[in-house]
Amino acid sequence: MRTSARLNVALLQAPTQGVRGPDARALARALGERGHGATVLSSHRGPSRTSVEEGVQTIYSRRWPEAPLRFRGFTGPLTPIPQTVARLLRGRYDLAHAFSPPDALAALWWQRLTGRPVVFTWSEHVSRESLADRRLRLRLVEKAIADANAVMAPDHEAAAQLRRWLMIEPRVIDGADGAAHERMYKSLRRPADHHPRAQ
Amino acid sequence: MDERVALSVVVASHARPLRLRWLLNALEDQTLSGDRWEVLVVHDYDPETAARVLDDHPLAAVGRLRHEAIDPGTGSPARQRNIGWRIARGDLIAFTDDDCRPSSEWLEALLETAAQHPGQLVQGATYPDPFEDAILAAPHVRTLYIEPPGPYAQTCNILYSRELLDGLGGFDEKAIAGEDVGLSLGAKAMGREIVPAAGAIVYHSIESHSLPGILRQNWKWRHLAYLAKRHPEVRATFPLRLFWDRNHLLTTEALAGAAVAGRTRWGLLLAAPLLVDVVRRRGPGRRRKAFAVVEAPGQVVRQAAEVGGLVAGSLRHRTLVL
Numbered sequence: 001m002r003t004s005a006r007l008n009v010a011l012l013q014a015p016t017q018g019v020r021g022p023d024a025r026a027l028a029r030a031l032g033e034r035g036h037g038a039t040v041l042s043s044h045r046g047p048s049r050t051s052v053e054e055g056v057q058t059i060y061s062r063r064w065p066e067a068p069l070r071f072r073g074f075t076g077p078l079t080p081i082p083q084t085v086a087r088l089l090r091g092r093y094d095l096a097h098a099f100s101p102p103d104a105l106a107a108l109w110w111q112r113l114t115g116r117p118v119v120f121t122w123s124e125h126v127s128r129e130s131l132a133d134r135r136l137r138l139r140l141v142e143k144a145i146a147d148a149n150a151v152m153a154p155d156h157e158a159a160a161q162l163r164r165w166l167m168i169e170p171r172v173i174d175g176a177d178g179a180a181h182e183r184m185y186k187s188l189r190r191p192a193d194h195h196p197r198a199q
Numbered sequence: 200m201d202e203r204v205a206l207s208v209v210v211a212s213h214a215r216p217l218r219l220r221w222l223l224n225a226l227e228d229q230t231l232s233g234d235r236w237e238v239l240v241v242h243d244y245d246p247e248t249a250a251r252v253l254d255d256h257p258l259a260a261v262g263r264l265r266h267e268a269i270d271p272g273t274g275s276p277a278r279q280r281n282i283g284w285r286i287a288r289g290d291l292i293a294f295t296d297d298d299c300r301p302s303s304e305w306l307e308a309l310l311e312t313a314a315q316h317p318g319q320l321v322q323g324a325t326y327p328d329p330f331e332d333a334i335l336a337a338p339h340v341r342t343l344y345i346e347p348p349g350p351y352a353q354t355c356n357i358l359y360s361r362e363l364l365d366g367l368g369g370f371d372e373k374a375i376a377g378e379d380v381g382l383s384l385g386a387k388a389m390g391r392e393i394v395p396a397a398g399a400i401v402y403h404s405i406e407s408h409s410l411p412g413i414l415r416q417n418w419k420w421r422h423l424a425y426l427a428k429r430h431p432e433v434r435a436t437f438p439l440r441l442f443w444d445r446n447h448l449l450t451t452e453a454l455a456g457a458a459v460a461g462r463t464r465w466g467l468l469l470a471a472p473l474l475v476d477v478v479r480r481r482g483p484g485r486r487r488k489a490f491a492v493v494e495a496p497g498q499v500v501r502q503a504a505e506v507g508g509l510v511a512g513s514l515r516h517r518t519l520v521l
Contacts, residue, residue, distance in 0.1 A: 071336065071486075072336050072337070072490075073333040073334050073335065073336030073337055073407070128221060128224070128300075128330060129330045131221075132330065132331050132334075132404070133330055133331060133332075133333060133334075134333045134334065135333070135334050135336070135337055135407050138217075142217070164224060165220070165221065165224070166217070167216075167217070167220055167251050167252060167255070
């Protein structure tokens, strides 16, 4: 199925994320089937590289050892963030879709520089235990939900938890539904209408 | 809404809507029967924030949560708590703070102890929130650890009877810091005691700050001089009846040593106890000690700023506390 306007979407998914939410590669394939470009931006311990995995272009930024940061109580991964922002700037993306708070921070820096929209899907298990469990964690969470143009939950249970703990009303799109994501991305031309706090 | 309840929880809230929500969620899980207690929040949030945090909360839907808004910038913990307990429907008033998370048995344990010791102050334990334990690795953190009965009766976890609050006239609204300590000292002067409540646990948030951030945060403690002036008996808990705590004693000693170091190098020896203390603060282990050494300058600046703040407070309130 071909859509009228082709979107070039960056899907930011740190390797440890996505336990609950849609798999970024599955979403990239679904978007590809609808005629859009989608690239997965991730990170790993090795040097930066680009590869095609399961039919999806995947760009890995280098993740430096985070043990010293973890020892000092910081959330993570934080070290790939500057390189991820650089990759986003180089990629001429129409939109960035982040799946974790550190990914969202990278996307929001890019949003500040380019003015383009950012979608944040909370793909982790939401619980009080994990909301402020490490340094910078709560600040990243608050920034992601306050500044992203749209906040999404992968299912209704996650949405209920986000309502309970973060007082937001996220949109729910199950799994890697390409059509639903496409509609949502295109609706972000009027971003203020879709922020959970605006509802 | 005019029905009496056994116990009212009073919370003063300012600039912490998310933490307040988490507190309300923790109160929702209390084991004490819902018809026996209520929660009153006195805050300075705008109507939209209040609707989102408070009106939309399930406790409000069942009539157990009420809130009172005051004009932004007009509040203080003392004023807000006084507003709260005066409109509360309970004969017992439990205070906690908007950056705390009570355990599910909190109210039940407080109520049980209050029934065994009518008219006394009931204090539960306050511990740094284990959910936020990792943040203790930060160089500058703010949290509380209180094993009851403590000398200061902080409002993060304390219960008073309405009759006692009436007799004391509530919190001293002129006090900018230490108003909770002042209230408990007034109660002690009336012959009341602080009774510990086993199992009434509150977990306090652990917040990390930058050095400028913690200096700003601690600047308010200069007003502890007002507390010492109003309640001189609080000095009984001070080292040498002059220093707020041992750290301030060591810091003052180190500053005095630094001041005379130009005349005699022996003066620097006076700084040794503080430096030893600062290097040992992370506990044993080479790695921990290394971090403590790296953090030492920031810790010294922080302690010196606290003492400097108290000097300013002492001048303002005309009584010496360091």
